Amino acid sequence: MNELNELHEDKKKTNIMKEYEKELLHKKLNDELNTGKLTPQEEEVVKGWIGTAKPPQENEVENKEHARPEREVDKEGAVPGDFNGICRDLMALHAKKNHDYGNAAHESYEEFGIISYVITLNNKMKRLKTLTKSGVEREVNDESIEDTLIDLAAYAIMAVESLRS
Numbered sequence: 001m002n003e004l005n006e007l008h009e010d011k012k013k014t015n016i017m018k019e020y021e022k023e024l025l026h027k028k029l030n031d032e033l034n035t036g037k038l039t040p041q042e043e044e045v046v047k048g049w050i051g052t053a054k055p056p057q058e059n060e061v062e063n064k065e066h067a068r069p070e071r072e073v074d075k076e077g078a079v080p081g082d083f084n085g086i087c088r089d090l091m092a093l094h095a096k097k098n099h100d101y102g103n104a105a106h107e108s109y110e111e112f113g114i115i116s117y118v119i120t121l122n123n124k125m126k127r128l129k130t131l132t133k134s135g136v137e138r139e140v141n142d143e144s145i146e147d148t149l150i151d152l153a154a155y156a157i158m159a160v161e162s163l164r165s
Contacts, residue, residue: 041092048095086150094154105155109162117159124152 033043108116128148 041088045091045095048098090150090154090157093150097154105158106162106165109159114159114163117155117162120155121152121159124148124155128152 033047105117105120127143128145131143131145131148
């Protein structure tokens with residue numbers, strides 16, 4: 001019983017530290033927003049981080065000389081083989097979705113564990129298989145193969161984030 005109480009106390013301390021870290025992160029990100037040195041795209045990404053209290057990972061915002069601030073989610077202007085551009089598109093889309101949906105994927109992970117991501121990734125794979133079958137008439141035409149692949153990549157990255165948290 002004593003071990004259970006200790007675990008409970010440790011969890012409380014961990015939660016207190018997480019809240020403190022979130023407050024520090026919000027302050028740091030707000031300070032970054034107030035510098036006036038960010039591009040509009042970088043501002044949107046930082047605002048997404050503030051909304052989710054998710055710390056930026058190393059190299060998520062590239063040096064300004066490498067950034068292409070005119071890119072939102074720009075499928076038409078995508079350059080073949082432009083890995084960094086695709087990653088920027090993924091980050092911009094992720095920030096928008098996190099703004100709209102919150103951090104539901106990580107909350108599911110906290111409740112159910114890694115299986116929550118396995119199920120989501122499996123559902124996306126099934127969607128991809130359906131989209132790639134020839135001769136299948138679809139009634140929902142607003143999701144492309146590319147959209148599904150981007151979702152797969154984003155969920156895989158979020159799973160890694162959750163595992164590291």
